[in-house]
Amino acid sequence: MAQSKIYKNFIGGEWVESRSGQTFENLNPADTSDVVGYFQDSSEADVNDAVEAAKAAWEKWRLTPAPKRGEILYRAGEILSERKEEYARDMTREMGKILKETRGDVQEAIDTAFYMAGEGRRMFGFTTPSELKDKFNMAMRVPLGVVGMITPWNFPMAIPSWKIFPALVCGNTCVIKPAEDTPLSTINLVRALVDAGLPKGVVNIVTGHGPTAGAPLVNHKDVRAISFTGSSEVGRIVGQAAAASFKPCSLEMGGKNAIIVLDDANVDLAVDGALWGAFGTAGQRCTAASRMIVQRGVHDEFVAKFVERTKKMKIGDGLDETVTMGPQVNKQQIDTTVKYVEIGKNEGAKIATGGSRPNGDRLSRGWFHEPTIFTNAHPKMRIAQEEIFGPVTTVIQTTSVEEAAEIANSTMYGLSSAIYTRDVNKAFRAIRDIYAGITYVNAPTIGAEVHLPFGGVKATGNGHREGSQAIDFFTTWKAVYIDYSDKLQRAQIDNE
Numbered sequence: 001m002a003q004s005k006i007y008k009n010f011i012g013g014e015w016v017e018s019r020s021g022q023t024f025e026n027l028n029p030a031d032t033s034d035v036v037g038y039f040q041d042s043s044e045a046d047v048n049d050a051v052e053a054a055k056a057a058w059e060k061w062r063l064t065p066a067p068k069r070g071e072i073l074y075r076a077g078e079i080l081s082e083r084k085e086e087y088a089r090d091m092t093r094e095m096g097k098i099l100k101e102t103r104g105d106v107q108e109a110i111d112t113a114f115y116m117a118g119e120g121r122r123m124f125g126f127t128t129p130s131e132l133k134d135k136f137n138m139a140m141r142v143p144l145g146v147v148g149m150i151t152p153w154n155f156p157m158a159i160p161s162w163k164i165f166p167a168l169v170c171g172n173t174c175v176i177k178p179a180e181d182t183p184l185s186t187i188n189l190v191r192a193l194v195d196a197g198l199p200k201g202v203v204n205i206v207t208g209h210g211p212t213a214g215a216p217l218v219n220h221k222d223v224r225a226i227s228f229t230g231s232s233e234v235g236r237i238v239g240q241a242a243a244a245s246f247k248p249c250s251l252e253m254g255g256k257n258a259i260i261v262l263d264d265a266n267v268d269l270a271v272d273g274a275l276w277g278a279f280g281t282a283g284q285r286c287t288a289a290s291r292m293i294v295q296r297g298v299h300d301e302f303v304a305k306f307v308e309r310t311k312k313m314k315i316g317d318g319l320d321e322t323v324t325m326g327p328q329v330n331k332q333q334i335d336t337t338v339k340y341v342e343i344g345k346n347e348g349a350k351i352a353t354g355g356s357r358p359n360g361d362r363l364s365r366g367w368f369h370e371p372t373i374f375t376n377a378h379p380k381m382r383i384a385q386e387e388i389f390g391p392v393t394t395v396i397q398t399t400s401v402e403e404a405a406e407i408a409n410s411t412m413y414g415l416s417s418a419i420y421t422r423d424v425n426k427a428f429r430a431i432r433d434i435y436a437g438i439t440y441v442n443a444p445t446i447g448a449e450v451h452l453p454f455g456g457v458k459a460t461g462n463g464h465r466e467g468s469q470a471i472d473f474f475t476t477w478k479a480v481y482i483d484y485s486d487k488l489q490r491a492q493i494d495n496e
């Protein structure tokens, strides 16, 4: 067992203790007797220090040419590639998901680094004609200043990278408050940036809890924008707080994503997708496939195969390469799963497999739950409407692609969706009719690539997108008019 150590905040290029000297524990969810480390329990005073450092660094950073900023990101991407295995192992230990997935999480940060490095030589604005003679018009992107970021624990390096890398290449400086369950992976990400040559104060980390370290960041008068990923409940609090000072605020929140399986689908392929979509990351993804909407003709075959494959999954410590599903991240998350399994039973749905916490020595020290499938479910049941964020999925029977799309749309969320069919007409109808940020055809609800828009509608998001659109959030527009006529020309008046 690796030794636990004390990790510090990163402010103004130095590793520093919180002003109060308080720390909190970060436990391994596969074995809660393993303390991953002690992290600073920061408060408003620490956030103020971090914002001050970011403000001081901004002047120089915003004047650094964007291609040079991009080169630092590129080097950070290379360093992350070299350290991929080490950082993946750290992440499995603090978060629980299996090594294959944590390697993927680090890879997503690498992809984002390289993608955003290239943005340093694009960051396109536009030119457009003037209505007046001898006048030139253009629109250019400019950075915002200090931006604040609040991130969740399920993608502890990928999500911070989605925010930090675009923010940096655009010329902003940052303060990030990572999730209390997974601060080490964000620290590792920033270590790569520092070793790549990032100047002091450009990125700052303040670890701690939401109300004590996150809220002061949202409320700080010198923070020009907030980028948040987490639950819809907390997103509402963050969004309302940001609105009080008119801060732009990007919110990425929950999901209740559906996989539709039609009668003409390749059922085995759909089962592969269902397993990965429902039980990858132990269901703790905002894009998790927590509903299977299956057409009558293949329903029984799909359920039988899905149950059979689910029973073969191996639960355990994600550091063991033979394990296919790790634990839930913490007690609160496992309690939520247990609660929803009870709710599902009471609502009259049938447990086709799973439904309990597993027994056995190997698993008794962690937050494990069996992968669980409910059948005989109605689309209006709470287990089919509310986000569980655990390894629980619900199969709902349907009669047609039209009804399936209606059911898919019937929750408060709108993040991801998927359809399995070999009929191109039906696939396109689903693409058109499902109201969500993402639709996959013949692939599960998870698997976003970093260079497309990421985000959703309704209670999932407030209109912003990460990925390809992140630079829209981390820049603001400046319209520039250059008159070379040597006389006063009045728009709308002298243009006849």
Ligand code: ADP
Pocket (backbone or CB within 6 Å): 150, 151, 152, 153, 154, 177, 178, 179, 180, 208, 209, 210, 211, 214, 215, 218, 229, 230, 231, 232, 233, 234, 235, 237, 238
């Ligand atoms: P999850 O369900 O993924 O844990 P949460 O919404 O609970 O998501 O948390 C996401 C992030 O928001 C975490 O970093 C958490 O500390 C932070 N957070 C929680 N409460 C608040 C708050 N009141 N203000 C700002 N940030 C908060």
